[in-house]
Amino acid sequence: MEEILNQYQTVQLKDATTWFKVGTVDDFPTNRGGCIKYKNKQIAIFNFARRNEWYACQNACPHKMEMVLARGMTGSADDIPKIACPMHKKTFSLVDGSNLNGDDFKIATYPVKVIENEVFVGFTD
Template structure:
């Protein structure tokens, strides 16, 4: 994504490790995750399979060192870096750039 518009979301310290939160930006919902080492990821909150707004309530984990999120509905596992589905289906979870500056998380759209 070239030259995204950055939106301040929250303080890094507001997020718990391996837990998702939802950010509302311009009427759209995004799932924000903090993993060990204070790595932060952002995806759509909408489950690509069901269309339900549930991804932030999924199970954060890792597969072969890759950070993942498992949908709470159908348990598809997605790569938090790329959005690729790791269970063999064609669903893809949109991901977005994030940055942390001065302890604040910014989402690039």
């Protein structure tokens, strides 16, 4: 488990050294997720149009390591944007990856920027 989690590390906006183009705005459904691959990672991308914000996180749900978070439901909890896993409904903050159910699971999140209709996700490698 720890080995798998280590390949997913939350990247802060200020730490991103590589901005990987994942597509254009139109490639991603609104208020739902899309999935892209970066190196050996599956990354879920969310065009959170209700908030006019974009988020990215690991696609693997840490509960059972299923590659499903891109198919989860977006929402907000106390104004924190969140994603609910479609399998067992555990919810995670899209800001810092913390588990909002109080469980000991956490997900990696990545910064997203949109420049002239093109979507980029920030990584540290």
